[in-house]
Amino acid sequence: MISQLVFSIVLLAAILLFYKNARKIYRNICLGKSVNRFDNPSERLKTMLLVAFGQKKMFKRPIPALLHLFVYVGFCIINIEMIEILIDGVFGTHRVLAFMGGFYAVLIASFEVLAFTVLLSCVIFLIRRNVLKIKRLNQAELNNWPKSDANYILITEILLMTAFLFMNAADQKLQALQADHYIAAGSFPISQYLVGLLPDAMNSLIAIERFCWWFHIIGVLAFLNYLPISKHLHILLAFPNTYFSRLEPKGKFENMESVTAEVKAMLDPSLPTPSGEVSRFGVKDVQDLTWKNLLDAYTCTECGRCTAACPANITGKILSPRKIMMDTRDRLEEVGKQIDQHKTFTDDGKSLLDNYITREEIWACTSCNACVEQCPVNINPLEIIMGLRQYAVMEESQAPQSINIMLSNLENNGAPWKYAQADRANWTNI
Amino acid sequence: MVRHGSMHKLTERTGRTSKKEIKMENTIHIPTVAELVAKGEAPELLFWVGCAGSFDERAQRITRDICKILSHVGIKYAILGTEESCTGDPAKRAGNEFLFQMQAMMNIQVLDAYEIKKIVTACPHCFNTLKNEYPSLGGNYEVIHHTQLIQSLIDEGKLRPADGNEFKGKRITYHDPCYLGRANEVYEAPRKVLETLDADLVELKRCRSNGLCCGAGGAQMFKESEPGHKDINVERIEDVLESKASIVAAACPFCMTMIRDGVKVKEKEQEIQVLDIAEITVRANKI
Structure with a gap:
């Protein structure tokens, strides 16, 4: 008894x-931003049965x-x-x-x-x-x-x-x-x-x-x-x-809607300039990620298949997609502890970018999707890396010098190199 | 091509091939959409050349070969010429969403004004961006990569390698471009093209969905790499050496540059040729 x-x-x-x-x-x-991953339930169920239940990707x-x-x-x-x-x-x-x-x-x-x-x-x-x-x-x-x-x-x-x-x-x-x-x-x-x-x-x-x-x-x-x-x-x-995996082609990166409105207004002056204050472009801290990125971070079991397939990591760069996920979870836990203590999150002077993930890491990525392909549970480290780059470029204008040169060529000449737009079809008549 | 750090070599390398040589090679007229529209006509297929295909000397040769194939099979095609502009891919991958969307919307305006329905492109980055990232900005087109076009022309019987083509019996391997392979799951089309050659085809140890990047994607093409113990293209070329192939088939102008650089680093220029699927097709069909 x-x-x-x-x-x-x-x-x-x-x-x-x-x-x-x-x-x-x-x-x-x-705490993450919203993203719709509730559509197409039959396809989602199929993915879950194959990948999680059926362990399909493990067999790589x-x-x-x-x-x-x-x-x-x-x-x-x-x-x-x-x-x-x-x-x-x-x-x-x-x-x-x-x-x-x-x-x-x-x-x-x-x-x-x-x-x-x-x-x-x-x-x-x-x-x-x-x-x-x-x-x-x-x-x-x-x-x-x-x-x-x-x-x-x-x-x-x-x-x-x-x-x-x-x-x-x-x-x-x-x-x-x-x-x-x-x-x-x-x-x-x-x-x-x-x-x-x-x-x-x-x-x-x-x-x-x-x-x-x-x-x-x-x-x-x-x-x-x-x-x-x-x-x-x-x-x-x-x-x-x-x-809740992404069901779209891996090469497709989401277009930022907040930017679309501004670009439309720029190209067509008759349209009103969007007034709503945009909180932040890109990702500085975990709250700027989507809830799916955060779920990814908690799901990661640190097997390192992503890192073993990462061309940057293979060749000795410090970027490791696994570390991106571990850092995201660690930072999220830290933010969570703050909320436990003070009910709300107050700026602690730290952020995912710089305090956890360095610039050197995010700029070493080739966006090749090898990490995404390898993950046995469909985690996407690439979305996080791209979000951090967007913050560095759009909020801080802090990109490597050579990237800034490429961007300014693109802006002025419509090509990433320093060639005039007018010369674009020269290959047809030399 | 135009990798960062070799800008000074650019003028030497670009567009300085002897004019006579190119004249002989380039005997076909390449129409622009504007030209066709002025005649009251419209192209059935737009050939999106891309920045590399337009400006890089090595990629220009691939561009011309695609034009040769299109004329050879009698497809009514056209290019945008000076009205074409970068799709915005490197800006997006470098994190500049503003610049990407500006480029995208300007291109969409041009494409829609000409009522373009179908696009072929030789660059997997342009292919991916036009196909996947333009629709939500209002640009809806049927987009194919040139390897898919060539494969369908072979299926339709419009292309057939000549008997005793120069690739017969050669050991050929294929490098999957990330933005064609993993990004869009186009693995078969380029391989089907190679299968018609009667060659000794061999896969690299990292191929298809497990393929290793050439090192150029995500705007890496335009910057120095971060500190490490090796360049990514050198790592990749070691896979090629292991395969003992004498020809590497490529399907992306950026991979082309990276793999050729890798071949140079290993001093194997005499033993290993890097050719685009379009170039192989032109040679095998004796177009």
Whole structure:
């Protein structure tokens, strides 16, 4: 009875805490400017099913894709087991779903196999990160917290799966000993090999089984509450993020409507000059981004496929599309904390541009869309880079000198080089 | 061409090929839209030449070859001539939305005044901008890239490589321009054109949606690159060397410049030729 009460309190507290933090993230995302990503639901659903659910883009790199698929499928399926654990926890039952008989055995067997593949994949992932030191998993922007974050996630998953398997091992031994409550149920293709490691005394077995059970469930609830401060949030946000993807050709950049009105007035003096005060051209800080850019930032799991494909990064420039996303999230979190403290955001003298992302980074981009193409969850770092350039050029007139020369040629001669418009067709008659 | 930092070389390189040579090459008349309209006619296809195609000496040769193809198959086409102006792509990618929209709206005024319906262009940047970014500013046209035009002419049987064309058996690779490939998912048209050559086609290790940029996009063409350990076009040319191709097919005047520069850096000018799909077509068809 006490354990049921403790379980219920822990469960409720975990859910409430997660809800509180999830709301903050939602509030932060809503700080972004509006953009319509609610059209064409069937196409959006299709994208989500293919890219997030179907992991389509992961398979650009087959080995990590396969390992990730194991962890992903394992995570989804083993969560069915969570239903039983929750019911057992609240009502003090044991293996409440065992009445399903043969089907239950199949379920438990498949959970075991999946738990093992998850465990194995996570071990390989740890080796890739820490021993093989794969380049994209060891770049500068991952130093300190991001690296620990990744390792914590993998170690937690290994521990959770180990606890799950040892729980089953103890359970089957207790079943064999016909202990009270431990009804004969399930099939244990993996944990049968662990039985030999366990003691024979029934009390110790019960203690191990209970410890693993509690460790597993508390671990899962703790992990749930770890998500909001971790890159691992992608397990939830990958779905909305792919649903709200841009459906248009990657080369199409949005035209700024506020500029259109002014340009029209300039070209046709009979039109009234637009009077509405435009807040800001381009992006200086996170509030100038769209909510989708901000959702992108929270969805990023820092896998670095974008950076590994970025021509600037490959050739040693400091631009890293992954860092653009990490910086955006870090700055947004900072702004969010301010709002937590003072109810509203007051200028803290900092901004995304310069305090987080430098000019050198934004000017190194070739706008080639390789980062956008590679992202397994349809994040778009390029939109952010272009927004920052727009601010630098239109609000501050701060572009590299050579870019200013190109722009002035374009303005005066209708070409980016210093040739006269009148000479444009000279090639036809030389 | 006209990469930043080599401006002084520009006069040497541009438009200084011997006049006689060009006269011989350039025997066709290239009509402007204004000219056709004055005769009470209208072109069925506008050839949007672009700044590179108009001013850069190397790209001009591609421009002329496209005109040759258009005349050869009897399409009634025209250029805007001095009425054409930059689409605004480099301004937009450099962050100057004002300048981009000014350029766009002025171009749209010209195109609409001539009631232009269909446009072909040799530059993937012009292609992308005209096709994707002009419609919301009021400019609606059917826009195709020249590789798509050539492919459809081959499909219609209007172009066919001559028997024993010079590319037969040659090892040819293709570099995907970002604004044609990833940006607009045109991967097949240029490859279909090359497939008609009976050549030994080989893909670069980074190709199609995984293609590596030449380094010119996003207004990089017009500036020095940021500090790093390598130029992007050198990284790209290493893919080409690995493919052991003797010809790199290009489909963008900016890629053309970058890849040629890469070939020069590696001192492989004798071994590797960089040719546009249009040039390959003209030579293979002996136009």
